[in-house]
Amino acid sequence: MFDALSDRLDGIFSKLRSRGRLTERDVDEISREIRLALLEADVNVRVVKSFIGRVKERAIGAEVAKALDPGQQFIKIVHEELVATLGGTTGKLNMSPKPPTVLMLAGLQGSGKTTAAAKLARLLKSQGLHPLLVGADLQRPAAVEQLRVLAGRVDVPFYSEATDPVSVARGAIVEAQRLGRNFVIVDTAGRLQIDTELMDELRAIDAAVEPHNTLLVVDAMTGQEAVNVAEAFNEAVGLDGVILTKIDGDARGGAALSVKEVVGKPILFAGTGEKLDEFEPFHPDRMASRILGMGDVLTLIEKVEATFQEDEKRKAEELLQSGRLTLEDFLEQMQQIKRMGPLQNVLGMLPGVPKEVRNAEIDDRELGRIEAMIRSMTPEERRRPELINGSRRTRIAQGSGTSTSDINNLLKQFKQVQQMMKGMGGLARKGKGDKLGKGKSRGPKMPAGGLPGGGLPGFPPR
Ligand SMILES: Nc1nc2c(ncn2[C@@H]2O[C@H](COP(=O)(O)OP(=O)(O)O)[C@@H](O)[C@H]2O)c(=O)[nH]1
Ligand SMILES: [Mg+2]
Secondary structure, three states, rough: OOHHHHHHHHHHHHHOOOOOOHHHHHHHHHHHHHHHHHHHHOOOHHHHHHHHHHHHHHOOOOOOOOOOOOOHHHHHHHHHHHHHHHHOOOOOOOOOOOOOOEEEEEEOOOOHHHHHHHHHHHHHHHHHOEEEEEEOOOHHHHHHHHHHHHHHHHHOOOOOOOOOOHEEEEEEEEHHHHHHHOEEEEEOOOOOOOHHHHHHHHHHHHHHHHHEEEEEEEEEHHOHHHHHHHHHHHHHOOOOEEEEHHHOOOOHOOOOOOHHHOOOOOOEEEEOOOOOOOOOOOHHHHHHHHOOOOOOOOHHHHHHHHHHHHHHHHHHHHHHHHOOOOOHHHHHHHHHHHHHHOOHHHOOOOOOHHHHHHHOOOOHHHHHHHHHHHHOOOHHHHHOOOHHHHHHHHHHHHHHOOOOHHHHHHHHHHHHHHHHHHHHHHHHOOOOOOOOOOOOOOOOOOOOOOOOOOOOOOOOOO
């Protein structure tokens, strides 16, 4: 995600870090490089211009001149301006005071509407809402069937009828009331391009049911084109926000960084993969941190929370807080992490993980070897790895079919993770890191259940 842009900025900033003082010329030069990086990332020209203008103005000003570490201060400014460009704060869904709240999804064919409908239903359900999925894409019979199947997979009721999109939407609200569902998600038809017929259909549904939220689904990988599409839909039907899909395949970030400023509508959710749980509220601050390679501890913690079983979660919480970690825990953690999805994604979210590690191929075979090594240790050795001397090392290597240098590597890695966990424990204790989160409703430690602090736009903390 955003790898190309991240790498470019990383290269630019690595030069900055070694400088004690920043002259106006330095600022000019670095700003020019950032400008190029953003343009190459397919960010809208106007957005780039205003972004660079703001960064330069602040960087030349007193803020940086007075800073102890001007390079660091400069990066901080870039981070803050990135957050602003991405929309500032996490957007919210409109909630109807009188249920059901109606949400309509619009977008071109293949943008990910039907998938997003099911993903959103799953997310809302996990927040205690009662969604109803509605198939109003009657262009192709397969489209209704696709949503019906996905609805079954997320275990959410489904509604459609073989009439016309407006009748389906109207009928869906009656059905929601009958079933006591408080959130209606209407999936609509797309076209390959914007045409009047498509817009007319959307306007007709819009007029008939007056959705509280009209969200446009756009494919991040289409870059600038996504922004043009968003402008056109906004003019035609009036949008409340955007769902940016396929950001997992988007190395450049142009759409993410342009939509809010060009269209004036916030990105509310992001699709991060094909699976139904690969979908998250769009947090500008966390995205900016990811782009700048600062990791994303909070998203990781939320992921850990969602994946861990209750008691495992409590254990992890204790570990994070104490900063104590044994190899036994390590093994357990690795198996948990395996359940969270590809290791790379998880590592990419940790701050301070070097790029080589983030990009390293870590596969299940490697995990199996590590498991074998740990299993070949005595329980005492697992709890106190410092006991592992030369002869123990040889024994463990033989027992696990590995070499002593493998054992050394594992112990070294383990030490690093131990350090990292200490850092995270500190973060979890402090509440949301002020730079990474919004520090509002998060308690002093990782809460024992549910997403922390109303992690979803539009819903107050429970
Ligand atoms: N990698 C990835 N694929 C996605 C994402 N969202 C949707 N897709 C895929 O995009 C394709 C089109 O999705 P679909 O929901 O049918 O699009 P629709 O025509 O707008 O309803 C499907 O193959 C989805 O699996 C995402 O966030 N990441
Ligand atoms: Mg569809």
